Amino acid sequence: MDNWDDMRVFLAVARAEGLSGAAPSLKMDPSTLGRRIARLERAVGAALFVKSPQGYALTDLGERMKARAAEAEIHLTHARDEGQCDATALTGQIRIGAPDGAANFLLPQVCAAIQAQNPALEVQILALPRVVNLSRREADMAVTVSPPAAGRLTVQKITDYQLHLAMRADAPPLRCVADLKERQIVGYIPDMIFDKELDYLDVIDADRVQMASNSVAVQLQMIRQSGVGIVHDFALPFAPELRMVLTDAVALARSFYLVRHTSDRRSDRLARFAQALRQGMQEEVARLEYAACLTASPPI
Incomplete structure (x- = not known):
């Protein structure tokens, strides 16, 4: 590679395994990246990627070059940080x-x-x-x-944080957890829960959710319309029409x-x-x- 910019482009494409995935971080369009990679491969005299509709997979040479480039990236980062050691502001x-x-x-x-x-x-x-x-x-x-x-x-x-059931303040009150069976439950899409700590259904003895999203922000908006669901306590100030409910019966800590x-x-x-x-x-x-x-x- 002739310069750090070539290395930066190569590493981004290698890590994203494609041009489209690398484009946002580099602030370049995929076609420009494709030309940059092609130019780099001509300079090296060998293919660095196996290209297919599924993406860019590294060749053996590409894998070796990626390891060296990643090491150089670390050293350059540390060198930049050394220049900031005595500075009062981060850049x-x-x-x-x-x-x-x-x-x-x-x-x-x-x-x-x-x-x-x-x-x-x-x-x-x-x-x-x-x-x-x-x-x-x-x-x-x-x-x-x-x-x-x-x-x-x-x-x-x-830090630790707390979660509780919440629903609209003007909704009919809940007396106990069993009352949830008569309400519309809001929660995660079950097959898209990426961490076991986000699976709350057993806590409220529910086997399904009537309204679901993989986004906590979307779930909060659903509860603001109707229904009841587990909400981060720190999100509740952003939805003043909601209230924690059944706090003695349902309280989670993560x-x-x-x-x-x-x-x-x-x-x-x-x-x-x-x-x-x-x-x-x-x-x-x-x-x-x-x-x-x-x-x-x-x-x-």
Whole structure:
């Protein structure tokens, strides 16, 4: 490769296993990327990818080149971070992957506060209904609801959070969990639950949901229309017409974890951002949960 830009393009296509997947992060269109890869292969004198309608798969040479390019990327990142060690403000781009509950109701406020203190910093929030793949560099770090069991990753617990049943304040009251059988239940699409910690049906003794979505934000909007479902306490201040119900009978606790690639452990820039992110999320969860408790319906 002649320069870092060639390496950056190659790595992005290799990790995304295709041109379309790599295009957004590189801010280039797929046709331009295709020409860049073709030019690179001509310069190398060999194919780096096997192209098919299913995507771009690395050749043996491509695999070896990817390993070397990834090592160089790590060293370049560390070199950039060394230049910031004595700086007071963070700069550059940092992308966070997160489940959509955190991405919708917590990270916008937290990241806005961090960015306000670091005007040259560009923060991106990647909200996905699945676990973000850090090995493919989909993000610099990820918020998860379960600590990963495998991979070259470092994990820090961020904070615990609470969930309760909620429904419209003007709906007929619920006396007990058994009353839920007569109500429209809102929840996840069962075959799209990507983490066991998100499976709440057993808690409310339900075998199905009448209205479902893979998005927490969409579920909240469904409950605002009608029905009842499990809601993050920190989301309730965003839906003032909803109230917690049956709080003595149904109360769940879950945790958020911050996951980073092990190779980034020496990055002062990412470490400083991670610390600010953890502290900000802890404070925002506490603030929003306190606000939600003030509007909880009293136990029956």
